Amino acid sequence: MELRKIDFSCNNSIASVVLNYPKNLNALDMDMVDELLYVLKKCEEDDSVKVVVISGGPKAFSAGGDIGYFYKEMKSGNLDLDPLIAKAGSISLAIKKMLKPVISSVSGAVAGAGFNLAISCDFCIAANNTKFIQAFVNIGLIPDTGGVYLLTRAIGVQRALDLIMTGRVVSADEAYSLGLVKEVCAPEDLQKRTMEFAAKLAHGPLLAYANNKKLIFSSEYMDYERFLKDEVTAQSACAASEDFREGISAFVEKRKPSFKGR
Template sequence: MSYKKILCSYNDGIARITLNSPKNLNAMDYSLLSELSKELDECKKNANVRVVVLNGAGKGFSGGGDIAAMYKAIEEGQGFGELIEKAAEVALKIKKLPKPVIAAVHGPVAGAGFNVAIACDFCIAAENALFLQAFVKIGLIPDCGGVYLLTRAVGAAKASELALTGKKISAKKALELGIVSEMYNNEEFEEKTNKFALKIAKGPAVSYKNMKQLIYKSQFSDFEDYLKEEVRAQVECSKTEDFKEGLKAFLEKRQPNYIGR
């Protein structure tokens, strides 16, 4: 299948999906999310795929949403319902994929990029990775299942701190918090990630499938219901003046002047 914003390769039982829109830091726009969703379906159907590695081209994994495109859409009176639903769809497909998914992240891992990464079964980071729940800075809530996944990863108190303040955390701190399972220096990051993916690819596929299903049932059984509420809440936030002001302030590189309505 031919894509415009992702690259895919298959080798030794490993499907590598690379977010490939480096000019806007692999922004999670509708086009990229749609392609990612389709490729996850392909990985699910392909019996030769035993593990999926998700990474990003260029300077980082993903900077989150395309702020300039969002502001243009707001100015033109367009809504964001379809985009928000597609983000939720990707997170759900990662969690329910009957094969292990490894996020291999470097550089900025922000917004939706952060939450796609923690939706994966493993998150392996280069030491230069920088994690950021950026939504509060533009008057939104975390999408891609962010609050749900983050509270389960680090607990409610730390998730509240990260989501409500938009605080940046280093790869080292993310490792300490349990967001990241392994961290490697930038030079050996790719080699170590590939070695781990190959080890998983040689493992027991049926066992992995059943473990993922049981983990989902025990920890994420209400995830779909949560995502519906997340979409509703995000649509509400996207209609506010705070959202428009947050986007404008970001583009103008200044602090937003929220009005709290």
């Protein structure tokens, strides 16, 4: 596969997956999702890869969905989110099932599906300028890419509800206090700190890591694949609503949405 929106390399047993489409702030569109699934499969199958690092740009790890594209497709009557939601969930599932450590290295905007991609990884290291946001509710949607499932298990139901129902911005320091982030550092130190940690893992007991991930998946995520199918159904219902059409229209038109609850 030709990679157009991702940079991929492997050095010293560490695979580097860089979201690199700044034109839309690394939005997880179908092309990027397909490329991510391709490189994750490649990392899983390549015995020379011991650790995977997923990163983005300094201004945005990922802004989530491409709202401008959604708006254009909605206006033309061609918008169908189901295939994208299903594939985005498959990325999170692939990371959880991968028997190798996966690290997200984030800065700037980490929004919507980008937020959930980041916390799908086994570890998240964040620059102190990172802004996490479960932005879905602001356009009348529910979290996708496993957001509800991942957050309720990571931080508890009440804290998860706060993030997903208010859509408020969460700083890197708050994300650290919630346990979503392993380490917070200065933006200029992010790559160095990430690669130091990745190198430490790459020299560790890889079989133990693999079995730890296998047991954690068995303990915490055995019904994740079923949940992701339910997530597509729920998101499809929201995407068919008047509130969603109003939400993305308001976003593009830079005004406050007027939701009607239907």
